[in-house]
Amino acid sequence: MGKGIWVYAEHKNGKVKKVTYEMLGAARQLADQLAEEVAAVIIGKEVGELAPALGEYGADKVYVLENDALAEYTTDGYTRALAGLALEHRPTAIFLGCTVQGRDLAAQVAQRLQTGLCTDCTKVELQDGQITLTRPIYAGKAFVQAISPEARPVMATIRPNVLPVPQPQGGRAAEVVQVDVEPGDIRQIIKEVVRQVSSRPELTEADIIVSGGRGMKSAENFKILEELADVLGAAVGASRAAVDAGYAPHSMQVGQTGKTVSPQLYIACGISGAIQHLAGMGSSKVIVAINKDPEANIFKVADYGIVGDLFEVVPLLTREFRKLLGKEKEC
């Protein structure tokens, strides 16, 4: 038995993030081929109760690192905890979600472990006995396959919503290993966490995203996107131009300097399709573009294009989806 394929189990508001389950599925396949075990590592305060779910999704072992000082994510506290555990056990690979937290933590841990890091991967597989990582480059126009024959552990961040979620096996139990963790001096002090309350799914995990660009013309006009999103159970995103103009907060920005998303359906409204925007949403399964300019670049990547005024098309779609999905009374 080798030293293990590890998955960093990210969680939020008492729930394991979906990308963790996606990574467990890929880790399970690799581990079976390499005759290794799959271990999930979960860090926080009172997070042990999340361990059974990790077992059902494929972990053989769950390392639980609990401490009051780790109640909220801090770069130095979590780095020390994860890197310390990895230095002790020397796993073959460590995967983290390519999320805000995962990106931050992975870079720090890789540095501590003196290993490489392949970011934003969309595929993990075994080729000729090597863990092979695939990542898009040039805004998804090409793919790089990376192997790391010598560096251990192999470290990668995995793009959410790309790998399939494995079927959970009810009752499949993982060995739970409670780890004493001494976070030491944490220099970052979290004084207050202001949580945004939203009934909509989180952008990076949403199956459907309705996104608006500069063509929305004002923050108030985003209301028509929110109405469509609520009928579809979707999240709302925005282009950088819309964020820069103050129509939407930066947390909604999709693209090179915003979030990377991979929903089943991405509806781009009044977005021209600049390469930096495509870098964040180009791997969406189905792209629908609504734009009044038939030459807009977004139509080159769209599966369905509607040439028209979004202020007519979006409310029409909302009305029709409401009828189709029988949501007339709720709205």
Ligand SMILES: Cc1cc2nc3c(=O)[nH]c(=O)nc-3n(C[C@H](O)[C@H](O)[C@H](O)COP(=O)(O)OP(=O)(O)OC[C@H]3O[C@@H](n4cnc5c(N)ncnc54)[C@H](O)[C@@H]3O)c2cc1C
């Ligand atoms: C280093 C760097 C990083 C960047 N990072 C990002 C990033 O993360 N995300 C990002 O999005 N951009 C990013 N950008 C900016 C990017 O280059 C574009 O400027 C931006 O994406 C344009 O946003 P937009 O499509 O909303 O606006 P525009 O390009 O102005 O397009 C607006 C579109 O709306 C259409 N329109 C207008 N009115 C209507 C209407 N009534 N009905 C239908 N259509 C209408 C127009 O035809 C037009 O196509 C970055 C740029 C740089 C240099």
